[in-house]
Amino acid sequence: MVQGRTERLIRPIATAIGVVLALLWALAPIYWIVVTSLKTSREVYSSPPTLYPMRPTFSNFEAALFKSNFLQFVWNSAQVAIAVTLISAAIGALAAYPVARMRFRGRSVAARTIVTAYLLPPSLLFIPLFLVLQSLGLMNTKLGLIIAYLTFTVPFCTWMLIGYFRTIPIELDEAAVMDGASRFQTLTRVVLPIAIPGLAVVALFAFTHAWNEFLYALVFVHSNDTKTFTAGLTGLIMGDTFIWGQLMASSVIAIVPILIIYIVAQKYIVEGLAAGSVKG
Known part of the structure; x- marks a missing residue:
């Protein structure tokens, strides 16, 4: 009976972990694309790379849309x-x-x-x-x-x-x-x-x-x-x-x-x- 309860607890946790990993795998590239699009040229090539734009800019979108x-x-x-x-x-x-x-x-x-x-x-x-x-x-x-x-x-x-x-x-x-x-x-x-x-x-x-x-x-x-x-x-x-x-x-x-x-x-x-x- 204890084993059955343990399985019922483990299954939703394992499912949640699997869903989170799948979301990370699928959304990580999209997140990086969006983040990079908001960075300045200097920050794009900075080392180590930043996980989010320190000074967000829309200049890249302006260049893509109008230039x-x-x-x-x-x-x-x-x-x-x-x-x-x-x-x-x-x-x-x-x-x-x-x-x-x-x-x-x-x-x-x-x-x-x-x-x-x-x-x-x-x-x-x-x-x-x-x-x-x-x-x-x-x-x-x-x-x-x-x-x-x-x-x-x-x-x-x-x-x-x-x-x-x-x-x-x-x-x-x-x-x-x-x-x-x-x-x-x-x-x-x-x-x-x-x-x-x-x-x-x-x-x-x-x-x-x-x-x-x-x-x-x-x-x-x-x-x-x-x-x-x-x-x-x-x-x-x-x-x-x-x-x-x-x-x-x-x-x-x-x-x-x-x-x-x-x-x-x-x-x-x-x-x-x-x-x-x-x-x-």
Whole structure:
């Protein structure tokens, strides 16, 4: 009996310690980014480093916002990420529905092909994509970057939605077909309204992938009119010199939109992930 009481006391303590360690592991880099963005250049390079700014300054944010092209880069990232998200969610839903809800020859092959396409690392595709975009005259354009991003966001969205659509009772489709609805009408009027949490999850992940992507943005665009913020940050690295204060301030600014989106859509994210994990 004493042992049972001891276990009941130890479990919540161990859980609390685990949660605290996980939070420290996750939040420590973000804390350091914010702290560094508020330091002067002298303090950034001071030794030993300070854990908080001795004389907080917003000069790094001022330089990032008003003395550079960073806002243009953020706007470019937003345009590309929003376009990629909308197209990926639309194509993903149209591709996932037949695989998840219909029976046809080659269905399992199609599902495996989607998984394979998703698992291919982007670093293997950027050379073929470079040649394709160059031949189409889409190098250094936002459209070319959007097309490049769709190569990894569409398979991701499709695969996630396949699992989510399978959690919706098939009887709803059968009832809609009996009422005279086409497959497309069944998808748009019956399945998608129920699958809003799942759509929110895939849209948020697609947006995050496109927002944070660096390799394609660095290779496929180079002018200030088309650069995304991830590629634009490389302008703050000059040889072996890093402008750490402005780099960290720019990173904080870039984090804010994603943070706001996830806070606002937290309910849908939890619902979508929970429902999608019930049945695959």
